[in-house]
Amino acid sequence: MRILVAGVGNVLCSDDGFGPEVAARLLARPAEVPAGVEVVDVGIRGLHLAYRLLDGYDVLLIVDVTRRGASPGELCLLEHDLAAPAEADLDPHGMSPDAVLALLDGLARDTAAGAGARDVVGRVLVLGCEPAVLDPGMGLSPPVHAAVDEAVAAVGRVLARLLAGQDFEATRKEGVAR
Numbered sequence: 001m002r003i004l005v006a007g008v009g010n011v012l013c014s015d016d017g018f019g020p021e022v023a024a025r026l027l028a029r030p031a032e033v034p035a036g037v038e039v040v041d042v043g044i045r046g047l048h049l050a051y052r053l054l055d056g057y058d059v060l061l062i063v064d065v066t067r068r069g070a071s072p073g074e075l076c077l078l079e080h081d082l083a084a085p086a087e088a089d090l091d092p093h094g095m096s097p098d099a100v101l102a103l104l105d106g107l108a109r110d111t112a113a114g115a116g117a118r119d120v121v122g123r124v125l126v127l128g129c130e131p132a133v134l135d136p137g138m139g140l141s142p143p144v145h146a147a148v149d150e151a152v153a154a155v156g157r158v159l160a161r162l163l164a165g166q167d168f169e170a171t172r173k174e175g176v177a178r
Contacts, residue, residue: 066128
């Protein structure tokens with residue numbers, strides 16, 4: 001099984017740096033990343049992520065902030081519905097995960113006759129963290145900073161279940177919330 005864990009977000013916008021921070025912590029401990037799992041800090045390079053996914057992965061696990069009305073720092077696990085229509089807003093430095101997946105669908109069709117995003121990525125999960133502050137600025141707010149270690153542990157639990165072939169429930173989403 002091939003799994004890509006992608007930390008997504010803008011480190012110059014306070015809590016939006018959550019995904020890159022989780023990715024950095026995972027990358028700092030390569031011995032703890034299971035075989036078949038790649039970890040990348042995508043940051044705001046959505047176009048790069050779309051092209052990377054063309055290599056084919058069974059699962060994409062996006063780590064990002066998600067606004068769901070929860071308490072700041074609260075984590076949630078969402079599952080993106082790859083069959084849901086999405087529009088690609090082509091901005092190579094600021095594409096949302098929804099736009100990346102829509103672009104991926106088009107790229108996959110262009111590179112392989114009839115293929116689409118579902119042929120390139122079998123499942124898309126999002127480990128989201130409710131932000132407190134998304135204004136310009138460096139550093140995570142205290143509640144989001146406190147959630148980073150739990151997010152690293154949650155990534156480990158999700159990976160262990162996926163690699164063991166154990167299914168689990170994630171909240172179904174038609175799109176990836178930002």
